[in-house]
Amino acid sequence: MNSVSTTYEAVIGLEIHVQLNTATKLFCDCPNQPGDAPNRNTCPICLWLPGVFPRLSRVAVEKAVLACLSVNCTIAEESAFDQKVYYYPDLPKGYQLSQHHKPLAVNGWIDIPEENAKNGALRRLRIHHIHLEEDVARLVHETEGGKPVSLVDFNRAGAPLIEVVTEPDMRNPYEAMEFLKILRTHLRYTGSTECSMEKGTMRADANISIRKPGSGEMNTKVEVKNMNSIRHVGDAIGYEIQRQAESLNRGEPIVLHTRLWDPDKQVTTAMREKFAGPCVPDPSVPAIQMDQQWLEAIQQNLPEMPPHKASRFVETFGLTAADAQLISQERDTAEFFEAAVSQNLPPAKVSNWIISHLLPGLRDHQLSLSDTPLTPARFSGLLSLLATEKINAAAAREILLQMLTKDAEPEILMKTAGLEQVSDDDALGDLVDKIIADHPSDAADFKNGNPKVVGFLMGLAMKASKGKANPKRMKEILTEKLNALQQTSE
Amino acid sequence: MDTIVFAYRPPASDTEIPDGPLSGMRVLLQPDLFVKNWPADAGSKALAGFSAVFDATVIARLRAAGAVPAGFAPMAEFGFGINGSHLGRILAADEFLHAGLMTDMLGEARMAASLAGLWGFKPSWGRVSRYGLTGLVPSMECTGVLAKKLSDIPKILTRISGADANDPSMRTDPPLDVSGLLDATAPAGASLRIGIPEALATGNAAREAEMSIAREALSKAGFTLKNVTIGDLSLFAAAHQVAAAVEASSSAGKYDGVRYGFRAETSGNWNDMYLETRGQSFGPLIKALLMQGAWFQFQDYPGFEAACTLRQHLVNQTNALFNHVDLIALPTREADADPLTANMPADTYDAFSLTLAANLTGLPVLQVPGTSADGPNAADTAGANQAPGFQLMGPAMGDIAVLRAGLALSSHLQGVIS
Ligand SMILES: [Zn+2]
Numbered sequence: 074m075n076s077v078s079t080t081y082e083a084v085i086g087l088e089i090h091v092q093l094n095t096a097t098k099l100f101c102d103c104p105n106q107p108g109d110a111p112n113r114n115t116c117p118i119c120l121w122l123p124g125v126f127p128r129l130s131r132v133a134v135e136k137a138v139l140a141c142l143s144v145n146c147t148i149a150e151e152s153a154f155d156q157k158v159y160y161y162p163d164l165p166k167g168y169q170l171s172q173h174h175k176p177l178a179v180n181g182w183i184d185i186p187e188e189n190a191k192n193g194a195l196r197r198l199r200i201h202h203i204h205l206e207e208d209v210a211r212l213v214h215e216t217e218g219g220k221p222v223s224l225v226d227f228n229r230a231g232a233p234l235i236e237v238v239t240e241p242d243m244r245n246p247y248e249a250m251e252f253l254k255i256l257r258t259h260l261r262y263t264g265s266t267e268c269s270m271e272k273g274t275m276r277a278d279a280n281i282s283i284r285k286p287g288s289g290e291m292n293t294k295v296e297v298k299n300m301n302s303i304r305h306v307g308d309a310i311g312y313e314i315q316r317q318a319e320s321l322n323r324g325e326p327i328v329l330h331t332r333l334w335d336p337d338k339q340v341t342t343a344m345r346e347k348f349a350g351p352c353v354p355d356p357s358v359p360a361i362q363m364d365q366q367w368l369e370a371i372q373q374n375l376p377e378m379p380p381h382k383a384s385r386f387v388e389t390f391g392l393t394a395a396d397a398q399l400i401s402q403e404r405d406t407a408e409f410f411e412a413a414v415s416q417n418l419p420p421a422k423v424s425n426w427i428i429s430h431l432l433p434g435l436r437d438h439q440l441s442l443s444d445t446p447l448t449p450a451r452f453s454g455l456l457s458l459l460a461t462e463k464i465n466a467a468a469a470r471e472i473l474l475q476m477l478t479k480d481a482e483p484e485i486l487m488k489t490a491g492l493e494q495v496s497d498d499d500a501l502g503d504l505v506d507k508i509i510a511d512h513p514s515d516a517a518d519f520k521n522g523n524p525k526v527v528g529f530l531m532g533l534a535m536k537a538s539k540g541k542a543n544p545k546r547m548k549e550i551l552t553e554k555l556n557a558l559q560q561t562s563e
Numbered sequence: 564m565d566t567i568v569f570a571y572r573p574p575a576s577d578t579e580i581p582d583g584p585l586s587g588m589r590v591l592l593q594p595d596l597f598v599k600n601w602p603a604d605a606g607s608k609a610l611a612g613f614s615a616v617f618d619a620t621v622i623a624r625l626r627a628a629g630a631v632p633a634g635f636a637p638m639a640e641f642g643f644g645i646n647g648s649h650l651g652r653i654l655a656a657d658e659f660l661h662a663g664l665m666t667d668m669l670g671e672a673r674m675a676a677s678l679a680g681l682w683g684f685k686p687s688w689g690r691v692s693r694y695g696l697t698g699l700v701p702s703m704e705c706t707g708v709l710a711k712k713l714s715d716i717p718k719i720l721t722r723i724s725g726a727d728a729n730d731p732s733m734r735t736d737p738p739l740d741v742s743g744l745l746d747a748t749a750p751a752g753a754s755l756r757i758g759i760p761e762a763l764a765t766g767n768a769a770r771e772a773e774m775s776i777a778r779e780a781l782s783k784a785g786f787t788l789k790n791v792t793i794g795d796l797s798l799f800a801a802a803h804q805v806a807a808a809v810e811a812s813s814s815a816g817k818y819d820g821v822r823y824g825f826r827a828e829t830s831g832n833w834n835d836m837y838l839e840t841r842g843q844s845f846g847p848l849i850k851a852l853l854m855q856g857a858w859f860q861f862q863d864y865p866g867f868e869a870a871c872t873l874r875q876h877l878v879n880q881t882n883a884l885f886n887h888v889d890l891i892a893l894p895t896r897e898a899d900a901d902p903l904t905a906n907m908p909a910d911t912y913d914a915f916s917l918t919l920a921a922n923l924t925g926l927p928v929l930q931v932p933g934t935s936a937d938g939p940n941a942a943d944t945a946g947a948n949q950a951p952g953f954q955l956m957g958p959a960m961g962d963i964a965v966l967r968a969g970l971a972l973s974s975h976l977q978g979v980i981s
Pocket residue numbers: 098101102103114115116117118119120231
């Protein structure tokens with residue numbers, strides 16, 4: 074690898090398809106739910122039958138515009154649909170409605186942290202344009218009575234997509250992966266899309282070429298498809314750079330073609346020659362005229378974007394840059410944080426509990442915040458119980474996990490599980506007395522000047538209290554009693 | 564006279580006469596317009612066995628007004644040209660029929676009217692919904708109306724025109740307001756200036772004869788005649804043919820025989836099935852048109868772009884004529900080109916050279932029937948001896964002005980029914 078990166082420089086551009094989460098398809102009123110029973114969500118328009126016309130969804134346009142604005146694009150005053158002409162059984166109309174000559178938005182960008190940057194330096198990666206298009210049908214290959222058959226499911230036909238086309242600004246797998254992560258964060262913030270590579274609502278293809286470092290040449294590129302996670306995108310690009318370098322070193326020219334990433338074998342393999350059909354203006358879908366008034370109305374719905382949010386969290390709440398960035402990664406997390414902080418809790422405490430306990434808990438249970446009955450009020454209620462020493466930290470963690478699935482106030486959960494903290498000196502004193510009495514040799518060790526036994530006895534005492542004891546008070550009492558023991562013997 | 568052969572006639576139970584402003588008006592149709600549960604093959608083997616699951620907007624609106632869909636006449640494949648079309652002839656010959664609807668891409672509705680001695684009207688593009696029209700050339704085609712009586716045309720148009728959310732490429736105008744148009748006291752529009760392209764009205768005996776009748780009637784109606792230059796018709800034809808071929812190639816792309824329509828027998832793989840099916844589905848004229856369209860799509864995109872630029876230029880140039888005149892009168896057909904037998908793009912375009920400008924530009928145009936001493940519908944059914952008549956073309960969305968002039972003119976023409 075080292076020799077590759079010094080001999081050659083990679084030039085990488087990405088084409089990312091993102092499915093919009095509109096209620097209906099792009100050109101008809103059918104539900105935009107590709108996963109339903111096959112061909113349930115269809116009508117003459119999305120079955121591409123004769124006699125009907127596409128009716129462009131205003132909501133889809135607005136969601137797409139919002140997505141474009143979130144990555145700093147300029148929205149075109151006029152954009153229009155073209156027919157991308159090619160035939161395949163998943164596109165029996167013979168053309169796909171897409172925007173080629175007049176895309177929805179142009180000239181966007183995303184800032185990513187420079188690789189290994191210690192000083193927070195950013196690198197700007199440009200987006201050439203973003204356009205709207207319809208998805209094609211899905212082919213299902215099966216066997217019926219031993220004979221292979223191909224079935225067509227039109228649920229996905231006409232689903233709204235945006236395609237983000239970057240400039241060839243990326244130079245290594247890290248930059249491509251970082252671009253995708255930040256793109257995903259921004260697009261999810263708009264509420265326009267789920268943007269999951271694993272679920273297929275975000276698909277990324279990479280165009281890769283290599284050149285002598287700093288030469289500025291644009292050499293023949295190879296397109297790589299079929300990566301279904303961001304990690305795979307990085308792996309596939311890394312492999313492809315290496316493969317092209319080895320080809321050139323052997324004196325073999327790079328030919329324009331498309332390759333598929335094989336995640337099991339960790340290699341790319343050539344696929345059939347890409348068929349580039351023409352794009353002719355569609356005579357039936359009216360052009361999208363984005364006047365200032367409409368654009369402003371959409372802009373109203375653009376939330377504060379993550380980079381801005383993160384720096385505001387640093388300034389307003391005194392979070393560290395790293396914490397602020399983590400908290401603002403997902404819009405629901407950031408909004409949850411702000412709502413919880415507004416209940417007069419120390420921001421650092423809230424962010425710490427979100428980052429260290431809430432987010433890992435969600436990850437472990439494969440939940441997102443919106444899947445849970447947890448509210449900011451309940452979360453801050455929990456932290457208040459902790460702050461007023463009604464529960465200890467271990468109990469708070471336990472209750473927090475319960476709140477991810479149980480629709481109940483933290484006090485109720487505390488009482489039901491008997492997790493109230495015991496701070497009563499008499500009760501704690503009795504516990505400590507019993508522990509000391511049961512472990513005379515350890516008490517003797519302490520007397521002989523070994524302070525380490527305090528930790529050991531403390532652990533036993535907490536265990537005896539079933540974790541409910543106020544640990545601070547318990548330790549004070551234990552230390553007091555051990556010291557008293559020492560003095561009596563002297 | 565030939566036997567009248569419908570392509571489809573509804574069962575008697577389907578033909579109850581509803582109340583409404585068009586109650587009892589029987590309208591002949593072609594199978595490229597959806598009538599629920601009727602066959603919808605648009606005259607093509609590619610759509611054999613396909614039937615309509617809903618009424619086209621124009622059909623639903625006609626029914627709501629009390630008109631009765633009377634049946635389908637045989638039509639040219641996908642309504643491109645009129646080779647194989649019988650609508651004009653059947654309408655002229657069947658005394659029970661009042662009007663017909665016929666898709667006009669090159670001038671088909673006007674040409675069929677001309678050959679049958681009927682009135683024919685192609686509305687402005689965007690006036691009449693195409694929802695439920697099988698279609699082939701979306702940017703040119705428009706439902707045209709043929710009628711024995713001119714006054715039936717505005718009566719029908721006011722019902723079928725107007726915005727339709729199911730055809731979003733059309734204008735959002737309300738239905739045409741024809742009130743006053745059919746009122747006997749309405750002004751005849753004597754002050755109208757009519758432009759006549761001199762180059763089209765001279766140099767050809769048949770056209771000269773036809774246009775001299777037109778001049779006489781227009782003058783009698785009190786209109787002022789002016790000379791205008793419409794430009795080289797071969798440019799209109801070239802722009803039309805390239806754009807139409809490309810659009811047709813896309814429109815017909817969906818006919819693969821997999822889900823509906825004709826499917827060829829084949830022992831090969833799916834590619835063979837598609838090739839065989841499409842190879843056998845289309846007639847020679849459509850096949851040639853689709854090949855031309857595919858050529859421009861795949862091999863000569865700049866050629867297509869040039870045609871689009873030319874089209875825009877011709878639209879602007881034609882629109883500008885209406886700064887000087889209110890309407891333009893021009894001949895309808897050439898004596899030496901036969902639209903009924905044209906079966907290749909070249910002879911089809913020759914046959915429609917005088918009508919296609921209105922499709923390219925989207926303008927409203929009225930076919931005024933040819934006058935003959937024996938009356939309008941007396942010509943033989945093949946139309947060979949029927950005087951061609953002429954066209955009155957108006958500015959964009961000027962449908963009412965065209966019809967008003969036609970009504971004013973009709974009383975000065977022999978043997979036509981206003
Ligand atoms: Zn649909």
